[in-house]
Amino acid sequence: MATGSESQTDDLSTRDEESGAGEIEARVGLRYTLKQVKRDTTARIGIYTVGFVTLVALLAAIDYYLFDYAVAEAVWYSPVRDPDQVNRLLPPVGMENQFGAGAIEHPMGTDHRGRDVFVRLFYGTRIAITVGFMATGIGLIGGTLIGSVSGYYGGWIDDLLQRVTETVYAIPFLVLVIAFMTAFGRDLTFAMIGVGITSIPVFNRLIRSRVVSIREEDYIEAARAAGVKDRNIIFRHVIPNSFAPVLVQATLQIGVSILIVAGLSFLGFGAQPPTPSWGQMLSASRNYMLPAPTFSLFPGIAILITVIGFNILGDGLQDALDPRINN
Amino acid sequence: MGLLRYTLWRLVQSIPVLIGIITITFFLANQIPGDPVEIMLGPSPAQEQVEAIQARYGLDRPAHERYLTYLSGVASGDLGQSIYYDRPVLEMILLRLPVTLYLTVSAFMFAIATAIPLGVISAKRRNKPADHVSRIVSLVGVSTPSFWIGLMLIIVFAFYLGWFPARGLPLPWEAPADIRGAETQLQVIRTSLHHLAMPMVALGTLQMAQITRIERSSMVESLQGEYVKLARAYGVPESTIVRKHAFQVAQLPVITIIGLGLSTALGGAVLTETVFEIQGMGRLIITAINNQDYELIMGTTFMFGVAFVVGVIITDVAYAYIDPRVAYGDE
Numbered sequence: 098m099a100t101g102s103e104s105q106t107d108d109l110s111t112r113d114e115e116s117g118a119g120e121i122e123a124r125v126g127l128r129y130t131l132k133q134v135k136r137d138t139t140a141r142i143g144i145y146t147v148g149f150v151t152l153v154a155l156l157a158a159i160d161y162y163l164f165d166y167a168v169a170e171a172v173w174y175s176p177v178r179d180p181d182q183v184n185r186l187l188p189p190v191g192m193e194n195q196f197g198a199g200a201i202e203h204p205m206g207t208d209h210r211g212r213d214v215f216v217r218l219f220y221g222t223r224i225a226i227t228v229g230f231m232a233t234g235i236g237l238i239g240g241t242l243i244g245s246v247s248g249y250y251g252g253w254i255d256d257l258l259q260r261v262t263e264t265v266y267a268i269p270f271l272v273l274v275i276a277f278m279t280a281f282g283r284d285l286t287f288a289m290i291g292v293g294i295t296s297i298p299v300f301n302r303l304i305r306s307r308v309v310s311i312r313e314e315d316y317i318e319a320a321r322a323a324g325v326k327d328r329n330i331i332f333r334h335v336i337p338n339s340f341a342p343v344l345v346q347a348t349l350q351i352g353v354s355i356l357i358v359a360g361l362s363f364l365g366f367g368a369q370p371p372t373p374s375w376g377q378m379l380s381a382s383r384n385y386m387l388p389a390p391t392f393s394l395f396p397g398i399a400i401l402i403t404v405i406g407f408n409i410l411g412d413g414l415q416d417a418l419d420p421r422i423n424n
Numbered sequence: 425m426g427l428l429r430y431t432l433w434r435l436v437q438s439i440p441v442l443i444g445i446i447t448i449t450f451f452l453a454n455q456i457p458g459d460p461v462e463i464m465l466g467p468s469p470a471q472e473q474v475e476a477i478q479a480r481y482g483l484d485r486p487a488h489e490r491y492l493t494y495l496s497g498v499a500s501g502d503l504g505q506s507i508y509y510d511r512p513v514l515e516m517i518l519l520r521l522p523v524t525l526y527l528t529v530s531a532f533m534f535a536i537a538t539a540i541p542l543g544v545i546s547a548k549r550r551n552k553p554a555d556h557v558s559r560i561v562s563l564v565g566v567s568t569p570s571f572w573i574g575l576m577l578i579i580v581f582a583f584y585l586g587w588f589p590a591r592g593l594p595l596p597w598e599a600p601a602d603i604r605g606a607e608t609q610l611q612v613i614r615t616s617l618h619h620l621a622m623p624m625v626a627l628g629t630l631q632m633a634q635i636t637r638i639e640r641s642s643m644v645e646s647l648q649g650e651y652v653k654l655a656r657a658y659g660v661p662e663s664t665i666v667r668k669h670a671f672q673v674a675q676l677p678v679i680t681i682i683g684l685g686l687s688t689a690l691g692g693a694v695l696t697e698t699v700f701e702i703q704g705m706g707r708l709i710i711t712a713i714n715n716q717d718y719e720l721i722m723g724t725t726f727m728f729g730v731a732f733v734v735g736v737i738i739t740d741v742a743y744a745y746i747d748p749r750v751a752y753g754d755e
Contacts, residue, residue: 264444271691272709272728273448276721279713280455352567359569360695364710379572383699390579397572404567412563 133417140413146406154226157219169220174213176220176373185211186389195388205395209381214392217373218399224367224374225403228289228358229351235293236354237347240300245331247301248308259305262298270295271360278366285358285374288367292354303346307339341418345411352407359400375400430744434737445729446498449722450491456716498726504719508711513723516708521727523593523704524693530620531628531689532682539632540678543639547647548666558636565633570692574626574699581622591701593619627696631685638681639674646674676747683739686732 134140160168166175187207188199199206205214247258265273274291281287311317312335320330361367362376370377375396382393478484485493497504503513539562546558582590594603596616606612646652647670655665694706701707705724712720 260440260444264441264448266687267441267445267733268448268725268729269687269690269732271688271694272725275694275709275713276449276452276725279721280452356567356569360571360692363569363571363695364698376569379569379575383575386575386579387583390583393572393575393579397569397576400572401564401568405563408563408567 143410154222157223176216221373229355231289232292232354236296239297244301244304248305266298345415348411352404449725503723506720508715508717530624534628535631539635546640547643562633562636571695577622593702642674646670686735
C-alpha cells in the first residue's frame with residue numbers, strides 16, 4: 098500500500114503541472130477524492146460496506162414512508178405488527194431453545210413479541226443511517242460556521258465562540274445529550290439534534306485550525322486586497338480548501354454518531370417502540386439474555402458492521418487524501 | 425512557570441468553564457416539561473401543600489433569581505436538595521461518585537496496559553502479521569458499542585461459564601460486614617475485583633482501541649526520527665532504541681488521546697452501569713431524569729463536567745511533566 102499511494106501522488110503532481118492547475122485546487126473536489134479512494138483496497142471495502150448498508154436503509158425508508166411497511170408484509174413479515182406473542186423468542190435457524198426450534202421462516206429467530214428479528218434488523222438500518230448522516234450534518238454545518246468565523250476574524254469573536262464550544266465539550270457528551278433530550282423531547286429528532294450539537298466542537302476545532310493557517314496565504318490576502326467580501330472569502334476559498342480533512346472526520350463521525358444513538362436508544366432515549374431500531378432491540382433483549390441469548394447477538398453485529406464500514410472508509414479516505422501518511 | 429504554577433494556572437482557567445457548565449445545565453433543567461410538585465404530591469394536592477413545597481425549593485421565584493441562587497450555592501458547596509431521595513444532592517453524589525471513578529479509572533488502566541504493548545509491537549513489526557492483528561483488534565474495538573460488549577460478556581462469562589458475577593460493583597474499601605460472604609478486608613477486595621473485571625473490559629475496550637491506534641502511529645513516527653537513525657548508526661540494539669529512545673517521545677499524543685477519551689468513558693459509564701446494574705453516577709442521573717428530580721439532574725450533570733475537567737487537567741499536567749516545554753512556554 099505504501100508504494101501505491103506514493104506513486105499516486107507522483108502521477109498527480111505531474112498531471113497538475115501539465116494542466117497548469119494549482120496544486121491545492123487539484124487536491125480538493127469530489128472527483129479527485131473518488132479517484133483516490135478507488136485505488137485504495139481498504140477504502141474500497143469501506144465504500145462497499147457503507148454503500149450496502151445505505152442501500153438497505155434506503156429500501157427500508159421507501160417502504161416505511163411510501164407504503165407503511167406493506168412491502169415488508171407482502172414479501173416477508175411486518176417489522177412492527179404484533180403477532181400476539183406467538184412464536185416468541187425463537188432461536189435462529191438450526192438452533193433450539195426452550196421456546197422451540199428455529200425455522201427458515203425466521204432465519205435469525207424472533208423477538209420477545211414474536212416479531213421476526215431479521216426484518217426488524219433490516220428496517221432498523223433506516224434509523225441508524227438517518228441518525229448517522231443527520232447528526233453528522235448538523236455537527237458539520239454548525240462546526241464549519243463557528244470554526245470558520247472564529248478562525249477568520251480572530252479577536253474577541255474567536256475567544257467567545259471557542260470558550261462556548263469548550264464548555265459544551267466539557268460535559269461528557271452522552272450525559273449532555275441525555276440532559277438535552279430530557280429538556281426538549283425523548284424522540285429520535287432530538288437525539289439527532291443533540292448528538293449533532295455535541296459533535297460541533299470536533300468540526301469547529303478542525304476547521305478553525307485550518308482557517309487560521311489558510312488566512313495568511315497569499316491568495317486570501319490578494320482576494321481581500323481586491324475587495325472580495327469576507328463572507329465570500331470564507332465560503333469560496335477557505336472552506337473548500339479544508340475539504341479533505343473534514344470529509345475524513347465526517348465519515349468517522351457518522352460511525353461515532355451511530356454508536357451514541359444506539360446507546361441512547363438502549364437507555365430509552367430515541368426511536369420509540371414499535372419503530373424498529375438496533376439500540377432498542379438490544380435494550381429489549383436484556384431481559385431475555387439467559388433463555389434467548391441470540392436475540393442480543395444480531396443487533397450488535399449489525400451496529401458493528403455498519404460502524405466498521407464507516408471507520409474503514411474514513412481511514413481509507415485519510416490515506417488516499419493525505420500523501421504524507423503512507424502506512 | 426514551574427509545574428506547580430502551571431497546575432494552578434490550569435485550575436484557575438477551568439473556573440469559567442465550570443460556570444459555563446452550570447449555566448448550560450441550569451438552562452436545560454429549566455426547560456424540562458412537567459411539574460415537580462405534581463410528581464411529589466400527586467395529581468391534585470392541596471393549595472397550601474403546593475405553596476409550601478414551592479417555597480421550600482424556591483420554585484416560586486423567577487428563573488434568573490434561581491440561577492444566581494444556584495450559582496452561589498454551588499460556589500459554597502451546596503448543590504441543592506434531591507426531591508426523589510429527600511437528601512442533599514451532594515450527599516447522593518458523594519455516595520455514587522466513587523463507584524463511577526473506580527470503574528472509569530480501572531477501565532483506563534486496563535486500556536493503557538493492553539494498548540501500549542499492542543501499539544508498540546504493531547509499530548515495531550509494521551505491515552507484518554502481528555501489526556495486522558493489532559490493527560484489526562483496534563478497528564473492531566472502536567466500532568463496537570460498549571454496552572453490547574457488556575451484554576455479550578454477561579451471556580458468555582456469567583451465564584454460561586459462571587466465572588464472573590453479572591451485576592453490582594462493591595468498592596474494595598467497603599466494610600466486610602456489608603458484603604455478603606466476606607469476612608476480611610482482603611476478601612472484600614477480591615469480591616470487588618471479581619465484580620470489576622467484566623464492566624472494566626466493556627468500558628475500556630473503546631479506549632484500548634483508540635490508544636492502540638495512536639500508540640502505533642506515534643511510535644512509527646518516533647522510530648523514524650533523526651535521533652533513532654543516529655542511535656542505529658552507532659549500533660545501539662533495536663530493543664534498546666525502542667525502549668529508551670523512541671518510547672518516551674511517542675507517549676505525548678497518547679496522553680492527549682487519554683484526556684479526550686475521558687468524555688467518552690464517563691458517558692460510557694452511564695451505559696456500563698445500566699448493563700451491569702451498578703449503582704454509580706450513571707444510574708443516579710437516569711433515576712433523576714426518570715423522576716424529574718431537577719436539582720439532582722443539575723447536580724449530576726455538573727459533577728460529570730467537573731470529573732471531565734479535573735481529568736483533563738491531570739492529563740495536561742502529566743503532559744507538561746513529560747514535555748516541560750509546555751509548562752515553561754509563554755502561556
